[in-house]
Amino acid sequence: xxxxxxxxxxxxxxxxxxxxxxxxxxxxxxxxxxxxxxxxxxxxxxxxxxxxxxxxxxxxxxxxxxxxxxxxxxxxxxxxxxxxxxxxxxxxxxxxxxxxxxxxxxxxxxxxxxxxxxxxxxxxxxxxxxxxxxxxxxxxxxxxxxxxxxxxxxxxxxxxxxxxxxxxxxxxxxxxxxxxxxxxxxxxxxxxxxxxxxxxxxxxxxxxxxxxxxxxxxxxxxxxxxxxxxxxxxxxxxxxxxxxxxxxxxxxxxxxxxxxxxxxxxxxxxxxxxxxxxxxxxxxxxxxxxxxxxxxxxxxxxxxxxxxxxxxxxxxxxxxxxxxxxxxxxxxxxxxxxxxxxxxxxxxxxxxxxxxxxxxxxxxxxxxxxxxxxxxxxxxxxxxxxxxxxxxxxxxxxxxxxxxxxxxxxxxxxxxxxxxxxxxxxxxxxxxxxxxxxxx
Ligand SMILES: [Fe+2]
Numbered sequence: 001x002x003x004x005x006x007x008x009x010x011x012x013x014x015x016x017x018x019x020x021x022x023x024x025x026x027x028x029x030x031x032x033x034x035x036x037x038x039x040x041x042x043x044x045x046x047x048x049x050x051x052x053x054x055x056x057x058x059x060x061x062x063x064x065x066x067x068x069x070x071x072x073x074x075x076x077x078x079x080x081x082x083x084x085x086x087x088x089x090x091x092x093x094x095x096x097x098x099x100x101x102x103x104x105x106x107x108x109x110x111x112x113x114x115x116x117x118x119x120x121x122x123x124x125x126x127x128x129x130x131x132x133x134x135x136x137x138x139x140x141x142x143x144x145x146x147x148x149x150x151x152x153x154x155x156x157x158x159x160x161x162x163x164x165x166x167x168x169x170x171x172x173x174x175x176x177x178x179x180x181x182x183x184x185x186x187x188x189x190x191x192x193x194x195x196x197x198x199x200x201x202x203x204x205x206x207x208x209x210x211x212x213x214x215x216x217x218x219x220x221x222x223x224x225x226x227x228x229x230x231x232x233x234x235x236x237x238x239x240x241x242x243x244x245x246x247x248x249x250x251x252x253x254x255x256x257x258x259x260x261x262x263x264x265x266x267x268x269x270x271x272x273x274x275x276x277x278x279x280x281x282x283x284x285x286x287x288x289x290x291x292x293x294x295x296x297x298x299x300x301x302x303x304x305x306x307x308x309x310x311x312x313x314x315x316x317x318x319x320x321x322x323x324x325x326x327x328x329x330x331x332x333x334x335x336x337x338x339x340x341x342x343x344x345x346x347x348x349x350x351x352x353x354x355x356x357x358x359x360x361x362x363x364x365x366x367x368x369x370x371x372x373x374x375x376x377x378x379x380x381x382x383x384x385x386x387x388x389x390x391x392x393x394x395x396x397x398x399x400x401x402x403x404x405x406x407x408x409x410x411x412x413x414x415x416x417x418x419x420x421x422x423x424x425x426x427x428x429x430x431x432x433x434x435x436x437x438x439x440x
Contacts, residue, residue, distance in 0.1 A: 025132045025151060028415065032158040033125055035183055035343075036066055039162055042169050042177045048114055052171040053431055057095035062165055064117045067124035068092035070154045074131060078150035078389050084123055088112065128154070150389035152221035157390075159413035166411045167431045170263075170276050179277035183411075184336075184343035197285070197352040202238035202440060203315075203361050210234055210313040211324055213381050214420035224387040225380060225394040226420040234314045239307060240437040242351040242364055243372070244298060246273065247284035252298050261290045262430035276346035285350035287369050287435040292403045292427035295373045295436035304438035309376035309422075311439055312406045316367065317419050319360040326419065328359035328366045334417045339368025341408040341417060348410065348435065370435035371405035371412075371423055378402040378424035401426055409433035 040063055043050070051058045057065075071083045072093055083089045091111075112120075132151060169177060212230045214222050250271065252258055264282065265272050271282045290298070292306075299305050307315065316328045325331060329338050336344050338357035352364045359366055366372065379398045386395050402424040408417050410433065425432050 022132060022134055025155065026129060028155050029128060029132055029158075032155060032162075032413075033066075035162055036158060036165075038180075038183055039165050039169070042180065043172060044176055044178060045114075047172060047176040049111065050172065050176065052168045052176075056168060058111070059168075060111045060114065060117060061092065061095040062161065062168075063114075064088060064092035064112070064120060065095070066158055066161060067121040067128075069157055070128045071124050073157075073389055074150045074154050075127065079131070084127070085120060088120055149221065149387065153223075153387070153389045153393075156221075156223070156416060159416055162413065163409060163411045163433070166276070167433060170274075171431060174277065174279070177277070182344050182346055197350070198241060198362075198364075200240055200242040200351075203241055203363055204238045205234075205236065205311075205314055205318070205361055206320075207236045208234060208314060208318055208322060210310050210318060212310060212313060212420070214418075222420055223393060223422075224385060224390075225378075225422050227385070228381060228383045229420075230381050232310045232313075234308075234310045237307075237311055237314075237439050239311065239315045239361075239363055239439045241362060243287045243370070243435045243437040244290075244295075245285055245351055246271075246282050246288045249288045249290070249298070250282070250284070252301060256301060258294070258297060261288060261294060263289050273347070278347075283348075283350070287348040287351050287365065289348065289370055289433055289435060291430050291432075292373050292425070292434075295434075296375075296427075299436070299438045302438055304440045306373055306375040306436060307439045309374045309404045309406065312366070312372060312374050313419065315361060315363050316359050316406070324419075325360065327417070328363070329357050334367070334414045339365060339408065340410045341368040341412045342414045343411055345410045348433075365435075367407045367417060368410070368412075370407075370409050370433050372407045373434055373436040374404045374406060376404040378404050378422070397424055403427055405432075405434055 040059075043059055048060050049058050068089050069092075072089055075081050076083050076089070111117075210232050212232055213226045213228060215229045216222055216227060246264075249261065253260065260266070260271065263274050265274050265279065267279070272279050273282050273286070295306055317324045317326075319325060327334060327338070332338075334341065336342065337354065339354045340349050348369050351369070354365065354368065357366075357368065358364050377400055378394075379400075380394065384394075387393060403426075405423040405425060406421075425434070
């Protein structure tokens, strides 16, 4: 094996946001990698080269992509050092083009064996831990910021992929995966609080200012599409207390002949929800996952529309006094009483199950139980600059073909929950864990 010399100087002296220590980063890294390993135990071994979503890479790609991204981003790009295996780092940077001939070849001729992928991962993990712990070699050529930004980028990248991996595995047939309890352990039914649910009525929100995005100085780390902070005025509007449920969607289908969402299946004449591991009679009170196009069609039928990104912020973080909160419920850290996020459930629960997570206006489930679709086309804020450690992260998607989603799904990690975090998808992509509500 080649000798590798890493430039860790700037990692030793990198300025991290207050309260963040190297121990925090290493703990976060280990926790992230451990959860990823749990996720890769979900598909049965025979499914390793399956492509549960036709336009995505097979499962094998993602097991290699996560460690390769760490090496490509932190070691090669930010620190300017050699990687471990150039061939794997190219293959796992982008994978294959699923429309090309590669896709129809024998998987073994394109992809390494699982043993080789896992061995690469083990080597990469050890290197990343050494770097995060600040082991040092003298060299001051690399600007300090890049190492710190890249460290956060790899940590959050891992968690974001855990969610997209789970969308993908959701789409595997039940007999190709091994059912298991939610990854966060046994906080179990905390989601399904037996509250008498308040009716789903429109809540009036007065005009006011909102802050979109964030400043790096206050946040420590943010993706490029969150920067810089913007103050935006929002007109008065009304927003539904609850997101749209399966029961609501059924009514819409019956009234208009609209189709069933991707996550539904008809069994012997009655509709069922295809959960992560279970097929169950449609839970009528649970939030419905739909595409942006479907959400818009429903809102039109109601004579309403989807909220803009700014309206979402006003409903989620605004208060009657004009102050903005860190979370809909206030400034306390996200925990399992505030919403369905952080891997405590696999699937959406009844809307309004988390009264302790309601916003200042009494709007429920704005963070958790599925991302919320907005009518805002994804683009950079004025002053956008691509980030040094991952320049194509956002800018590749500023094509007018993607819409902003806000909040969190059941399998969004708590560390990703912050007001400025933005997610985005195509309007017709059916696999994503996204719900919606209407405004007028
Ligand atoms: Fe990635």
